[in-house]
Amino acid sequence: MTKMGRLVSTLVVITSAAWITGCSSSSTTKQAAMPQAKAVDPAIVEQGKQIAFGRSKGNCLACHMIEDGASPGNIGPPLIAMQARYPDKAKLRAQIWDPTSVNPESAMVPFGRMQVLTEDEIDKVVEYIWTL
Numbered sequence: 001m002t003k004m005g006r007l008v009s010t011l012v013v014i015t016s017a018a019w020i021t022g023c024s025s026s027s028t029t030k031q032a033a034m035p036q037a038k039a040v041d042p043a044i045v046e047q048g049k050q051i052a053f054g055r056s057k058g059n060c061l062a063c064h065m066i067e068d069g070a071s072p073g074n075i076g077p078p079l080i081a082m083q084a085r086y087p088d089k090a091k092l093r094a095q096i097w098d099p100t101s102v103n104p105e106s107a108m109v110p111f112g113r114m115q116v117l118t119e120d121e122i123d124k125v126v127e128y129i130w131t132l
């Protein structure tokens with residue numbers, strides 16, 4: 001190896017070591033500051049949207065106004081500001097799994113109880129609805 005080559009590789013080692021140290025320390029700080037912030041995979045959210053909008057799947061648009069959704073119905077309330085209204089994601093899931101657990105007279109389909117959607121599909125729909 002030439003002198004120049006050795007110098008370059010030494011520099012590379014030093015810079016990447018600094019980068020790794022900097023990186024790991026900043027992510028530790030982030031985790032400590034926001035223990036609640038669990039990043040949801042955007043692909044899961046997108047799949048949830050497809051299920052919610054699918055006319056033969058969730059078909060939530062038949063009854064709910066949802067951002068981006070064409071020809072929504074108005075039997076149910078608009079699905080907006082969900083995180084503010086459902087800080088507890090489990091409550092949102094319960095509403096979708098079986099709305100009669102919240103309102104016995106509900107006109108909404110009990111997607112989980114009647115197995116219209118699978119548990120996995122409901123999880124994805126919940127992640128999507130929670131972004132609204």
Ligand code: HEC
Nearest residue numbers: 058059060062063075076077095096099103106107108109
């Ligand atoms: C047949 C009509 C209908 C369909 C289809 C429907 N809903 Fe509903 N939904 C309602 C009605 C009516 C309400 C009002 C509360 C109640 O009666 O349970 C409601 C309430 C809700 C709420 C609570 C809203 C609030 O403001 O607190 C959520 C969340 C919700 N629906 C999500 C969904 C999702 C997600 C889907 C699709 C997977 C869906 N709904 C499909 C009729 C429907």
